[in-house]
Amino acid sequence: MVKTTHPRKIIIEPVTRVEGHGKVTILLDEHRKVQQARLHIVEFRGFERFIQGRPYWEVPVLVQRLCGICPVSHHLAAAKAMDLIAGVDQLPPTAEKMRRLMHYGQMFQSHALHFFHLVSPDLLFGFDADPAIRNVIGVARQFPHLAVQGVMMRKYGQELIKATAGKKIHGTGAIPGGINKNLSIAERDEFLKDLDQMLKWSRESVALAKEYTVTHLKELVDFGSFESNHFGLVRKDGAMDLYHGNLRAITADGQKIFDQVDYQTYADYLAEEVKPWSYMKFPFIQSLGPDRGWYRVGPLARINTCDFIDTPEAEGARQELMALTQGKPNNITMAYHWARMIELLHSIEKIKDLLHDPDLQGVELRAQGRTRRSHAVGMIEAPRGTLIHDYEVNEQDQVTRCNLIVSTTHNNTPMNRAVEKVARDFLSGTEVTEGLLNRIEVAIRAYDPCLSCATHAMGRMPLTVEIQDAQGIRVHRRTRGVDPDV
Amino acid sequence: MSETFDFTLDGATVTAQSGETIMQAADRAGIYIPRLCAHKELHPFGACRICTVLVNGRPQSSCTQPAAPGIVVENDTEALRNVRKSLVEMLFVEGNHYCMFCEKSGLCELQALGYRFGLLAPRYPYQFPKREMDASHPDIFVDRNRCVQCARCVRASRELDHKTVFEFSGRGAHKAIAVNADARLADTDVNGTDRAIDVCPVGCLLRKRYGFRTPIGQRKYDHQPIGSDIEAGHPPAAVNG
Numbered sequence: 090m091v092k093t094t095h096p097r098k099i100i101i102e103p104v105t106r107v108e109g110h111g112k113v114t115i116l117l118d119e120h121r122k123v124q125q126a127r128l129h130i131v132e133f134r135g136f137e138r139f140i141q142g143r144p145y146w147e148v149p150v151l152v153q154r155l156c157g158i159c160p161v162s163h164h165l166a167a168a169k170a171m172d173l174i175a176g177v178d179q180l181p182p183t184a185e186k187m188r189r190l191m192h193y194g195q196m197f198q199s200h201a202l203h204f205f206h207l208v209s210p211d212l213l214f215g216f217d218a219d220p221a222i223r224n225v226i227g228v229a230r231q232f233p234h235l236a237v238q239g240v241m242m243r244k245y246g247q248e249l250i251k252a253t254a255g256k257k258i259h260g261t262g263a264i265p266g267g268i269n270k271n272l273s274i275a276e277r278d279e280f281l282k283d284l285d286q287m288l289k290w291s292r293e294s295v296a297l298a299k300e301y302t303v304t305h306l307k308e309l310v311d312f313g314s315f316e317s318n319h320f321g322l323v324r325k326d327g328a329m330d331l332y333h334g335n336l337r338a339i340t341a342d343g344q345k346i347f348d349q350v351d352y353q354t355y356a357d358y359l360a361e362e363v364k365p366w367s368y369m370k371f372p373f374i375q376s377l378g379p380d381r382g383w384y385r386v387g388p389l390a391r392i393n394t395c396d397f398i399d400t401p402e403a404e405g406a407r408q409e410l411m412a413l414t415q416g417k418p419n420n421i422t423m424a425y426h427w428a429r430m431i432e433l434l435h436s437i438e439k440i441k442d443l444l445h446d447p448d449l450q451g452v453e454l455r456a457q458g459r460t461r462r463s464h465a466v467g468m469i470e471a472p473r474g475t476l477i478h479d480y481e482v483n484e485q486d487q488v489t490r491c492n493l494i495v496s497t498t499h500n501n502t503p504m505n506r507a508v509e510k511v512a513r514d515f516l517s518g519t520e521v522t523e524g525l526l527n528r529i530e531v532a533i534r535a536y537d538p539c540l541s542c543a544t545h546a547m548g549r550m551p552l553t554v555e556i557q558d559a560q561g562i563r564v565h566r567r568t569r570g571v572d573p574d575v
Numbered sequence: 576m577s578e579t580f581d582f583t584l585d586g587a588t589v590t591a592q593s594g595e596t597i598m599q600a601a602d603r604a605g606i607y608i609p610r611l612c613a614h615k616e617l618h619p620f621g622a623c624r625i626c627t628v629l630v631n632g633r634p635q636s637s638c639t640q641p642a643a644p645g646i647v648v649e650n651d652t653e654a655l656r657n658v659r660k661s662l663v664e665m666l667f668v669e670g671n672h673y674c675m676f677c678e679k680s681g682l683c684e685l686q687a688l689g690y691r692f693g694l695l696a697p698r699y700p701y702q703f704p705k706r707e708m709d710a711s712h713p714d715i716f717v718d719r720n721r722c723v724q725c726a727r728c729v730r731a732s733r734e735l736d737h738k739t740v741f742e743f744s745g746r747g748a749h750k751a752i753a754v755n756a757d758a759r760l761a762d763t764d765v766n767g768t769d770r771a772i773d774v775c776p777v778g779c780l781l782r783k784r785y786g787f788r789t790p791i792g793q794r795k796y797d798h799q800p801i802g803s804d805i806e807a808g809h810p811p812a813a814v815n816g
Contacts, residue, residue: 142708144716146786175784255791260673262790270790485710486783500651 102275112481113529115512115556126475126512128505128533137491145174152478154261156539157496158202160259161195162471162496165332166265166478167526170467175265176458180513183451184267189332190340190443191253191262192469193436196331197287198246199472200433202386203537204294205239210425211531212301217524238290239331245280245287249440262280267455281446288441291434293408298430302414302423309423311508311514313532316420317342318374319385320391320499322470326351333471337394338374338384343418344376350469355477367544371501372494383502386474389537393418400442403430403435424509425535456539471496473537497538508533580644586653591642598626598637599652607802608650608660609691611666611684612725613638614774617734620726623666625659625688656692662686662696663746671720673776678786679778681794685723686777687801706751711759714767716781722752727774731764735770752779 136155142146149167153160165188172180180188210223213232221227229236247257252272254260262268302309317429318341322334336350336358347358356428361370362379373382384390392411398404410427412418419428443449467478474496481490511532514527556565578593583608591600596619601608611627613619621639628637630647649655666672666685709717729752732740741765744753756762765771766815768769769786772780773781791797 127759128806142710144710144781144783144786146784147676147678150787154675197638264787265784269788269795486716487708487710 097229102506109481111533113508113512115516117556122311123509123513123516125130126505126509127367128501132397135149137493140488140491142487143481143489145171146486148480148488149265150259150261157258157470158539159195159217161191161254162469162476163296163478164254164260164468165263166467166471166476168265168467169333169469170465170478171265173462173465173467174480176461177266177456178459181451181453181456182268182448183271183456184446184456185332186443186446187253187268187271189483190262190449191250191273191444192332192441193439194246194249194253194416196246196436196472197433197440198243198250200429200436201239201242201246202296203472204298204429204433205242206536209235209239211527211534212426214526216531220523220527223527238293238350242287242294242459244288245283249280252280264455266458268400269454271451271454272449274450277444277449280440284437284441284444287437291437292402292432295427295430295434298427299406299409302421302427305423306413309311310421312528313422313511313535314420315422315503315506315510317503317506318346318377318382319418320374320386321394321475322352322468323349323395323398328399329391329395331391331432331436333469339394339418340476341418343393346376346453352477353466355466355468356479359494361498367496367501370494370502372499373502375535385501385503386496387425387544388420388432389419390423390474391470392428392431398431398435402433403431405440406431411463422503422521422532422535425537429537430542451547455508473497473539474499495539497536499537500538504538506534507535580642581643582644582646582648582809584648587641595642595643596638597628597630597648600642601637602805605806606650607805608637609688609774609802610638611663611688611723611752612727614727614731616770617730618726619770620730622724622726623662625662625793627655627658628801631657640795659688660692661698662785663692663694664699666723667694668697668699668701669704670722671703677721677778677779679721680748681791681797682789683778683796684801686774687693690796691800691802709754709760710769711761711784712765713761714783715760715765715772716783717752717760717783718779718780719752721777722779723777724750724752725776727750727776728771728780732765732771735774736766738765738769738771740765740769740771 112129114127114129117124117136119126130269131140136152140151143151148171149164152167153164155163192268204477205228206225210225211227214223221524225236250260251257253270254262255270262270313498318335320338322330324330324339336352336355337348338346340346350358358375360375361372363370371379371383373379374384375382398407410419410424410431413424463483464481469476476496477492477494479492480488483489508529511528512525557563580592580593580599581588581590581807584604587606588602589606591675598608598613602801608622608626608628608768612623613622613626619638621636626637627634630640630646654674663685663714667689672685674683674686677683680686705712707717708719728741728742732738739755742753742755743750754760754763765783766789772782
């Protein structure tokens with residue numbers, strides 16, 4: 090039974106940052122029913138402050154240190170903003186295509202990492218499986234071909250990043266107005282050798298995610314699911330474009346809230362709400378207000394917002410996913426995994442096209458700037474969703490203001506909704522079981538948030554679950570990694 | 576024709592010309608003595624002491640100490656390597672050196688010395704000093720966080736550019752690089768093409784808007800440790816033979 094000894098208020102210590110630290114609190118009413126559940130992310134990085142004064146051409150390299158998982162996204166979003174600061178509106182074809190190759194390589198490795206290393210144990214062994222088995226080592230033991238496939242796909246994407254940015258993590262490829270290298274014939278030929286294998290594995294990954302979703306549809310359709318708006322970048326013709334596009338937001342049933350908005354004006358359409366219990370802001374669509382304007386980003390949102398995908402195999406896969414909901418937006422949280430694998434296939438198709446494009450061997454790497462700007466926004470579709478970098482730079486080339494809205498921040502309200510729904514549906518009494526703990530993780534994990542708790546340490550994330558009674562008194566607390574039985 | 580004489584460097588016989596320093600003679604012999612403030616185009620200064628060698632058992636900076644007939648010089652010994660490593664470590668902790676986003680990374684002599692000496696983490700506590708940046712000049716960015724007080728810019732401005740743009744101000748722990756104006760670099764007669772900017776061994780004096788143009792893998796120290804050019808250009812065996 091739950092003991093009520095040593096009741097005290099929750100204390101959030103902003104010592105550490107996002108990665109590795111998430112906390113869920115669950116509020117119970119007097120009948121011990123779930124009243125509220127929250128995911129707390131103690132995110133305090135300080136980047137927006139300490140890049141002030143730094144020269145603008147340094148920012149794409151500096152700010153990518155926000156993340157060790159998808160630094161390319163920050164590198165490119167910052168570079169896109171600094172292109173405009175430097176007065177460059179149009180990159181040379183070689184520069185843009187090298188950046189795209191870097192980005193698709195990043196998307197490929199990140200999605201492979203998430204699906205095979207972090208999520209597959211839940212899908213292959215079940216949510217309630219013994220955590221001693223439900224981990225990546227368990228996958229390697231029982232499904233060695235999948236483990237190898239995940240490693241090799243990730244390696245392929247990382248090598249693409251190295252070939253375009255100089256290093257697999259935290260490279261320097263994109264510079265304001267262009268790129269610092271092209272792709273040699275020898276580098277290209279190395280990638281072409283393994284391309285067919287990567288395409289085959291990507292098709293199989295889509296099939297695996299689809300089969301899992303369809304087979305378990307009855308269980309998944311309601312698991313942490315809810316209706317929401319969806320937001321992302323789309324190309325002018327409505328196609329999915331992970332590198333560049335205009336803003337589109339749709340409602341849960343597919344009505345357009347806004348469309349083809351120049352992202353330089355994003356602040357006219359989005360706003361951020363601050364809540365006292367989290368360091369992470371809560372973005373929302375201004376015209377709908379904070380209560381109705383929250384939205385989802387990431388693979389499922391991108392599949393929902395785009396009209397089509399411009400690579401044939403991924404487009405076929407997209408149509409199959411959309412058929413599940415008769416062409417209407419899909420609001421099933423666990424469908425994120427299927428959508429993510431469709432993007433994986435799309436990325437390798439794009440990589441194939443780029444590797445066959447002679448522009449990658451071009452020698453015009455930089456464009457000369459014309460009219461400098463003092464304020465610019467760079468936006469990109471990162472693996473986890475839309476990433477916004479917003480900078481002001483003074484006449485002496487120093488950054489004076491910076492606002493970063495990262496993918497995980499957009500998904501803040503949705504992740505909280507998912508956590509609350511799972512808690513309501515599965516919490517019986519006040520005893521926190523391993524199954525509940527893992528179901529909460531599964532719901533968070535569907536969004537692939539950039540928290541170490543949901544990414545780095547599968548099955549061992551230092552997640553703390555607290556249960557409070559109606560007076561806010563903590564009645565139960567379990568912390569994975571601290572309590573030996575959790 | 577100048578007079579020549581021999582001395583011993585780590586057991587090898589090195590021939591020096593009259594008026595040469597120990598470092599100059601060693602360079603010609605293909606023997607690398609690590610250094611930071613020394614620069615082949617500038618008068619020696621003896622600021623960093625990384626080139627310290629033992630001359631007949633006494634520590635001397637090899638960039639300033641003239642070679643002399645018959646002296647016995649120790650250079651590549653464990654004790655001296657440890658002293659040099661300590662000096663580099665102290666330079667790292669005394670400033671704010673963040674190699675991970677510095678545009679001089681891969682081109683920086685301080686970083687290259689750290690790699691050459693196998694410096695993994697400094698043994699001394701970081702000082703985290705508060706240093707000012709000067710972005711006032713249209714073509715030059717000054718980041719004093721990375722200054723190692725080598726005085727190369729001070730000397731180059733005088734000796735190569737024939738100006739007096741840079742100088743030190745303050746003493747001891749308060750010593751800092753200053754410009755020949757009330758406050759801003761923009762108010763001096765420095766020019767974006769001045770050699771004083773080129774000779775900075777670290778990321779303190781930077782040409783604006785050029786950073787990161789050299790890809791990783793093609794930077795000076797990406798593949799060869801600092802000093803390799805001296806060692807490769809003049810193999811010691813040729814001298815000894």
